[in-house]
Amino acid sequence: MIAFLAKRLAVGFATLLASSVIVFFVLEVLPGDPARIMLGMNASPETLAALRLEMGLDRPIPIRYLDWIMGLAIGDFGRSYTYSSTVMDLILERLGVSLPLAVIALTLSTLIAIPVGVFAAARRGRAADTITMGAAQVGVAIPNFWFALLLIYVFAVGLRLVPAGGFPGWGETLADNWQALKALILPAVALALPQAAILARVTRSAMVDVMGEDYIRTARAKGMPHRTVLWRHALRNALIPVLTIMGLQFAFLLAGTIIIENVFYLPGLGRLIFQAIIQRDLIVVEGVLMLLVATIILINLAVDICYALIDPRLRLSR
Incomplete structure (x- = not known):
């Protein structure tokens, strides 16, 4: 290792x-x-x-x-x-917006996608599988900025549950932090649902491949409950491609939020890059890009470590 x-x-x-x-x-x-x-x-x-x-x-x-x-x-x-x-001061200031936004969006995406992917794989070929994957295909096809505008119209303008844009900043009190968190809810949902659709399809495909393996049939022949076979044996071995997509999604959510941050007027890294490019502030563009490259490299390293922890065969072969 x-x-x-x-x-x-x-x-x-x-x-x-x-x-x-x-x-x-x-x-x-x-x-x-x-x-x-x-x-x-x-x-x-x-x-x-x-x-x-x-x-x-x-x-x-x-x-x-x-x-x-x-x-x-x-x-x-x-x-x-x-x-x-x-x-560095600019990056640290904007990272206080982009990093929580990316973490919340990835968490929502994972909590939605993995159960949906397992559900569809367990009902392969049935109506539930077709409907679920059809909905996921729609989620992949819908642009996230259009979905963001729809969320603003429904939850901010219509129901007035959350702010339509802006970021008040993190404060010292719980009430201030709650207001800042509320400002990130709609952007996180707008980012999470299209990514959840992609991740659900990958999870479903990986689960379908694993469900045909010999050790799954052996576990079933031993009389193991279907839920145990599905979540303990099949899902663990299907997580390798899922982890790959999750790593790529986190890098995208951290770096590729330019449109969403402009829609919601969030002072994050994506908006910083956009403004720096317009103003030809090259030193800012170069610094942010290098930080994102380093982040992607570290994420890929973490994903490789998770591979070895999930699948002992990879750890022993390496």
Whole structure:
């Protein structure tokens, strides 16, 4: 197991390094001068040259990359010229919105998808299976931003149970935190249901494959209850593809919430990236992207560890 973890960490580090090269050089060769965009088209050449010097845009790209990657190594993501703040402070501030939102959405998605997938697999070929998977297909096809607007119209505008948008921030009292949590309920549901539809279909397919294995027939022949065979034996061995999808979904929920955060006007990482791209604040875009790449690598490592814990054959072979 130690050798496996060391190998995975080495691969993850190499992936992170390669990603840093791609992220930095792709963004640096994009058309448009960040200094001119920040100052406007009517800026004087002297002011433009001074800002380019302050931002380090006058230096060669390889030198700027080395300075940037060395800063990342010590936790210095640079300073945003648009927000007049360090990139790390911006990330930590926005992470207080995006991380709870992603965790809540993934929890809801898992609590919905796995029981639905097991239910459909246990009734394979019946009407319940067809109806359940048909509903899941509809969930996959519906765009999450349209579903978000529908939720706002019903629960925020019509029933007035939750706010339609905005985020009051986390406070020191329970009442303040409850208000902040209420602001994340609709966005979390809008994110969770389409992901739950995908995860339910994957769970159902994995369960159907496992239910045909010899050890499942042996367990049934021994007289084990159907519920025990289904949840204890079949589900555990079907979790490997499910965990893979869950890991990918968490990375998507953390990084791919740009549309939902704009619909609900949430100050999260997705909205930060969107605003930084519009304002050509490259140092912010680069820092957030590298943080997301590192997060995805760590999630994949955690998923691989879960593989070994769930299936002893994988642990012994490695």
